[in-house]
Amino acid sequence: MMQRTLNILAEFGESIRIATAAIAANRVRSLLTTLGVVIGVTFVVLMGWFLDGLDSAWEHTISNLGYEAIYIHKFDWTGRTPWREARKRPPITIRQIRTAMTQLTLAERAYPRGNAWGQTVRSADNSIGGIAVIGTTSDNDWEVANSIEAGRFLAPIEDLTASYVAVLGYNVWQELFPNQNPLGQTIFYRGKKFRVIGILKKRGTLISDWGDNSVYIPFRVFQLLHSTNFSNYTLVVKAPSQALLPEVTEEARMVMRKVRNLAPWEPDNFSINSIDAFEQQVRTIRIAIWGIGIGMTGLSFLVGIIGIMNIMFVSVVERTREIGLRKAVGAKRRAILLQFLIEAALLSTAGAVIALLLSQGAIAGAKFLLFPGDLDFTASIIPPHLMGIALLVAVLVGILAGFAPALRAARLDPVEALRYE
Amino acid sequence: MNTLIHLENIVREYQMGEEVVRALRGVTLSIEPNEYVAIMGPSGSGKSTLMNIIGCLDTPTSGQYFLEGEDVSDLDDNELAEIRNKKIGFVFQTFHLLPRYTAVRNVELPLIYAGVPADERYERAVAMLAKVGLGDRLFHKPNELSGGQRQRVAIARALINNPSLLLADEPTGNLDSRTGTEILALFDELWRQGNTIILVTHEPHVAQHANRIIHILDGQIQKEESKTSSIPV
Numbered sequence A: 001m002m003q004r005t006l007n008i009l010a011e012f013g014e015s016i017r018i019a020t021a022a023i024a025a026n027r028v029r030s031l032l033t034t035l036g037v038v039i040g041v042t043f044v045v046l047m048g049w050f051l052d053g054l055d056s057a058w059e060h061t062i063s064n065l066g067y068e069a070i071y072i073h074k075f076d077w078t079g080r081t082p083w084r085e086a087r088k089r090p091p092i093t094i095r096q097i098r099t100a101m102t103q104l105t106l107a108e109r110a111y112p113r114g115n116a117w118g119q120t121v122r123s124a125d126n127s128i129g130g131i132a133v134i135g136t137t138s139d140n141d142w143e144v145a146n147s148i149e150a151g152r153f154l155a156p157i158e159d160l161t162a163s164y165v166a167v168l169g170y171n172v173w174q175e176l177f178p179n180q181n182p183l184g185q186t187i188f189y190r191g192k193k194f195r196v197i198g199i200l201k202k203r204g205t206l207i208s209d210w211g212d213n214s215v216y217i218p219f220r221v222f223q224l225l226h227s228t229n230f231s232n233y234t235l236v237v238k239a240p241s242q243a244l245l246p247e248v249t250e251e252a253r254m255v256m257r258k259v260r261n262l263a264p265w266e267p268d269n270f271s272i273n274s275i276d277a278f279e280q281q282v283r284t285i286r287i288a289i290w291g292i293g294i295g296m297t298g299l300s301f302l303v304g305i306i307g308i309m310n311i312m313f314v315s316v317v318e319r320t321r322e323i324g325l326r327k328a329v330g331a332k333r334r335a336i337l338l339q340f341l342i343e344a345a346l347l348s349t350a351g352a353v354i355a356l357l358l359s360q361g362a363i364a365g366a367k368f369l370l371f372p373g374d375l376d377f378t379a380s381i382i383p384p385h386l387m388g389i390a391l392l393v394a395v396l397v398g399i400l401a402g403f404a405p406a407l408r409a410a411r412l413d414p415v416e417a418l419r420y421e
Numbered sequence B: 001m002n003t004l005i006h007l008e009n010i011v012r013e014y015q016m017g018e019e020v021v022r023a024l025r026g027v028t029l030s031i032e033p034n035e036y037v038a039i040m041g042p043s044g045s046g047k048s049t050l051m052n053i054i055g056c057l058d059t060p061t062s063g064q065y066f067l068e069g070e071d072v073s074d075l076d077d078n079e080l081a082e083i084r085n086k087k088i089g090f091v092f093q094t095f096h097l098l099p100r101y102t103a104v105r106n107v108e109l110p111l112i113y114a115g116v117p118a119d120e121r122y123e124r125a126v127a128m129l130a131k132v133g134l135g136d137r138l139f140h141k142p143n144e145l146s147g148g149q150r151q152r153v154a155i156a157r158a159l160i161n162n163p164s165l166l167l168a169d170e171p172t173g174n175l176d177s178r179t180g181t182e183i184l185a186l187f188d189e190l191w192r193q194g195n196t197i198i199l200v201t202h203e204p205h206v207a208q209h210a211n212r213i214i215h216i217l218d219g220q221i222q223k224e225e226s227k228t229s230s231i232p233v
């Protein structure tokens, strides 16, 4: 047993020395051979890197929006009901929302919200356009609970009394009050003065960074500032827990159908939006990336395996006399097999190392060129688990590619091999 | 049983398409420890075939081979490799050194497959090279050595495992006569130290170094000559 271990150790060390020497002696040939592996591993790493980024962006989004809430709205966020059709639906009125709120029994909270897009707000010195002004109540506080930079969110009394106060998203206060404390300052919107009571941290999400380009004001103030036929109201319903969301959703649907006087055979004329819908989309993106990625990767590895197998067969032929000599002085089949398997694995691993360097370069480039802004959740260096996977895959590819040539070498007849010219 | 080698009616045939080439046609032969044997015969008579079987590189088509009392005629590839590693040292006409390895690394090779740890391997290889007169050429590669020096490296490699048997197939065939003589002197010395040596040659003056000469013709032993002692001590 002890002797066997010593044998394998000695053979292993010898194999590594032979392999490195053989690869070093044929650098260009080795490099070309590993091209398939290089491309394959690069795909795997970049794909994994991007999906990791997507995942953390998604997690960030969830933490901003929450799984427990649904947003009942005339339009569908993800286009399951096309906008063209949704446009024909009757508006969701404030009266409907108020009525529905009194009839919901399962929800933890329910409150109205109005979004006005493309607005402009001003401070004494600066102005910013393309802003979402959101009219809502203090019940909306959960959505920004972890994002208060300073001050506070809207209070219940400020909605009841229609106070002219505002909570500013990150980009808004950065733009309007670059060098001063925004709290207590005045902003102007639709000719009215608002007192700034709170400012938010940067919140960019996967879906968009509009959270950073928004201003929250009390719902009743929003109502006063917009015409009576403003139809872009939302009923936000939040379940006590994610588990209860289906029931809460079902109840909300029934209540909305009732307050909108829908007959049993008529379809819903409103959309129930939730983070789930986005999750479907993220999942679709993931699957698409994987699909393309696995196809490309598989193809590259196939090319890689064929390339390495081919060069290993060549190597076995070139070194026939060496194999004969090694067998003549006592190398068993196992030792020769090991020698060529290790050479193939090392060749493939060298390809993986090159691929890791290339990927790191590509990642640096991508971060510089593609995501200079808020939405980048990708890592700036290759995560260790991806390196591990890349190297593991490379070793496996090498062993797979090296097996047939190694077996041929191991089975060579020593007399014939020594005589080979 | 004291006999080192006992061959009993060894036959080796090669299938060449339809035709059967009979390289050995019933060789019976015994060799005792510390004999110095020369095998002679014309080209194609079966000398190398016989050496390969004695060296466990090849197995007979029929007949039995006992090496130190053990029947080795029917062993598999791996078992034969182990016997070659432990009991047999080969010296080839064309040296068969690994070109990218230094002298020391070439000599270490059999010890690697015997599982000897690296530092012990190195020490033994250095000592063996000194013994064959190459103590000052340890780190030369084969192409930095003369033919005679290369053959000395090969002899050191053959001896590194303390084999029971040293086999040399035309060891001076690729050397000029002066270098050949030096190598033969080394064999004589090794024989005096107790090694058993079998060498193949077709040069009579080479065979004269042995104390027993076996003549082979057409795959059979034709005649034997014995000398009580080889060249004068």
Ligand SMILES: Nc1ncnc2c1ncn2[C@@H]1O[C@H](COP(=O)(O)OP(=O)(O)OP(=O)(O)O)[C@@H](O)[C@H]1O
Pocket: B014, B015, B016, B021, B022, B023, B041, B042, B043, B044, B045, B046, B047, B048, B049, B050
């Ligand atoms: N692999 C083989 N296949 C077929 N025939 C073979 C093979 N090896 C040897 N032979 C034949 O067996 C016979 C003996 O060959 P061997 O190599 O033993 O001769 P030899 O005495 O060593 O000759 P030389 O002095 O030329 O080296 C020859 O006729 C040869 O052609």
Ligand SMILES: [Mg+2]
Pocket: B047, B048, B049
């Ligand atoms: Mg021969």
